[in-house]
Amino acid sequence: xxxxxxxxxxxxxxxxxxxxxxxxxxxxxxxADEQTWFDAVYIRENPRGPHTEFWQHVAGCxxxxxxxxxxxxxxxxxxxxxxxxxSDDPTGNGGTDK
Amino acid sequence: xxxxxxKIIRRSALDGHRHVGDFGxxxxxxxxxxxxxxxxxxxxxxxxxxxxxxxCGKAIEKACGTAPAADPVKASEKNDTTVLWVGxxxxxxxxxxxxxxxxxxxxxxxxxxxxxxxxGHSRVxxxxxxxxxxxxxxxxxxxxxxxxxxxxxxxVGTLLSHFxxxxxxxxxxxxxIYAARSFAVDLDHWLTSSSLxxxxxxxxxx
Ligand SMILES: [Zn+2]
Numbered sequence: 001x002x003x004x005x006x007x008x009x010x011x012x013x014x015x016x017x018x019x020x021x022x023x024x025x026x027x028x029x030x031x032a033d034e035q036t037w038f039d040a041v042y043i044r045e046n047p048r049g050p051h052t053e054f055w056q057h058v059a060g061c062x063x064x065x066x067x068x069x070x071x072x073x074x075x076x077x078x079x080x081x082x083x084x085x086x087s088d089d090p091t092g093n094g095g096t097d098k
Numbered sequence: 099x100x101x102x103x104x105k106i107i108r109r110s111a112l113d114g115h116r117h118v119g120d121f122g123x124x125x126x127x128x129x130x131x132x133x134x135x136x137x138x139x140x141x142x143x144x145x146x147x148x149x150x151x152x153x154c155g156k157a158i159e160k161a162c163g164t165a166p167a168a169d170p171v172k173a174s175e176k177n178d179t180t181v182l183w184v185g186x187x188x189x190x191x192x193x194x195x196x197x198x199x200x201x202x203x204x205x206x207x208x209x210x211x212x213x214x215x216x217x218g219h220s221r222v223x224x225x226x227x228x229x230x231x232x233x234x235x236x237x238x239x240x241x242x243x244x245x246x247x248x249x250x251x252x253x254v255g256t257l258l259s260h261f262x263x264x265x266x267x268x269x270x271x272x273x274x275i276y277a278a279r280s281f282a283v284d285l286d287h288w289l290t291s292s293s294l295x296x297x298x299x300x301x302x303x304x
Binding site for chain 1: 262
């Protein structure tokens with residue numbers, strides 16, 4: 001069982017959330033070629049260590065949020081709203097890890 | 099010509115399922131839990147545009163006498179009106195049914211401030227009181243219900259026995275539980291059966 005911190009509601013148990021996948025993938029330009037779109041939609045790494053991912057607090061505030069989680073230890077390293085600053089990155093540039 | 103106009107009747111989802119009376123192990127004549135359905139309630143969901151939150155709060159205050167609480171996961175109250183936080187820039191405004199709440203709000207909370215949705219038909223509300231209120235909630239949720247953590251004014255969206263609920267702490271031993279109408283009978287069954295060990299009074303709806 002993970003304890004995830006919702007930036008709006010505070011720490012909650014994992015059962016209140018749905019997993020939303022890799023939050024570091026940039027959506028390509030609409031005019032990008034097919035291979036670029038294929039990679040963005042389907043191709044995922046299987047990282048070991050810190051990873052930023054989307055979760056939805058579906059049983060609470062219903063918001064999409066980001067969690068930086070160590071996939072090896074399950075340590076929660078940072079959290080933030082779907083866009084903007086993360087708790088470990090107040091400048092809001094985000095996505096510095098993979 | 100027969101009168102074919104639809105007759106709309108206000109009907110609780112718990113009508114026909116409610117068992118009023120004393121149940122379980124009531125010690126010394128004092129129940130650990132008292133359950134009462136709150137009805138009928140006017141409930142309006144309000145979703146403020148992100149750049150209009152301050153103006154929207156003022157409009158809510160004008161219509162209801164109270165602005166939303168400044169902090170998330172908090173409720174505000176004035177007289178009979180309760181403003182429940184349900185997410186960033188989103189609130190449920192709840193009143194015992196009397197005036198036309200939706201029309202009253204619409205006059206002040208205009209389209210350029212927020213979207214309003216009438217939810218009065220869609221929710222069921224239980225008021226739970228008694229010395230075992232926190233023990234009861236703890237059976238169904240992973241929230242910390244200690245008196246130091248779940249305090250009057252808190253308004254928590256969470257899972258209670260797998261149902262999506264809003265729990266509004268009203269006092270040290272009082273909570274209002276809001277759930278979707280379609281889950282009312284199932285959640286009512288969970289609430290009552292989970293209360294038996296503490297001794298339970300189920301009252302007529304208020
Ligand atoms: Zn949340």
